[in-house]
Amino acid sequence: MSVRIDLTTLxxxxxxxPAAALAAAxxxxxxxxxxxxxxxxxxxxxxAAVADAVVRVKxxxxxxxxxxxxxxxERLLATVALTPALRDAxxxxxxxxxxxxxxxxxxxxxxxxxxxxxxDGAEVRTLGVRVxxxxxxxxxxxxxxxxxxxxxxxxxxGPEPARLDDVEPAVRAACDLLLxxxxxxxxxxxVLDLTGYERxxxxxxxxxxxxxxxxxxxxxxxxxxxxxxxRGDGGERKDGEPR
Numbered sequence: 001m002s003v004r005i006d007l008t009t010l011x012x013x014x015x016x017x018p019a020a021a022l023a024a025a026x027x028x029x030x031x032x033x034x035x036x037x038x039x040x041x042x043x044x045x046x047x048a049a050v051a052d053a054v055v056r057v058k059x060x061x062x063x064x065x066x067x068x069x070x071x072x073x074e075r076l077l078a079t080v081a082l083t084p085a086l087r088d089a090x091x092x093x094x095x096x097x098x099x100x101x102x103x104x105x106x107x108x109x110x111x112x113x114x115x116x117x118x119x120d121g122a123e124v125r126t127l128g129v130r131v132x133x134x135x136x137x138x139x140x141x142x143x144x145x146x147x148x149x150x151x152x153x154x155x156x157x158g159p160e161p162a163r164l165d166d167v168e169p170a171v172r173a174a175c176d177l178l179l180x181x182x183x184x185x186x187x188x189x190x191v192l193d194l195t196g197y198e199r200x201x202x203x204x205x206x207x208x209x210x211x212x213x214x215x216x217x218x219x220x221x222x223x224x225x226x227x228x229x230x231r232g233d234g235g236e237r238k239d240g241e242p243r
Contacts, residue, residue, distance in 0.1 A: 039150030
């Protein structure tokens, strides 16, 4: 039987309740600014079990990497070793409706890295990270003391849920914990490849979501998508499943 917590009605002295519930849950459904997610606490002892559960419940290709959702930008920067240029880019884009695909950091044990073809054509091991702009009904999640290993809370290839009750019953039933933050945006995050950003401020959109090329360019101070040196390639690819 799933435990359901209405985040929108938490009293001031209950703000720590979601963190305690997430720490104890094997699998949880939770709101972000874009769509509802499914996942659990990211820790070396639990990451493999969380990843296996997400893949099984969603019917997801196990070769597709999951993302890491951080409660705040400060916790992301304290946890993931980023180069100076990537730290600056993250500070411009986050919190926000983006999944940033960055080179897999040295010293990171989990989750398993993804692999993409980089802007220069070489394979790059990657990590996808998010810091949502938590919706008003879910601001308690900004106080989490740990990140979440996650994906969107839809069956693989299915519609992305904007409300907890939009999540497929089978997905909800597989979760130990259901966090209800009310309605959210309903459009998945924009997946942004920053693996070439350190060299020539190169970036591209791997999956268009809640934000497009012009928005990204404006947030990055006018940098346009393309290869190092400013040779544009359209900045957009169809790649990956909604997250």
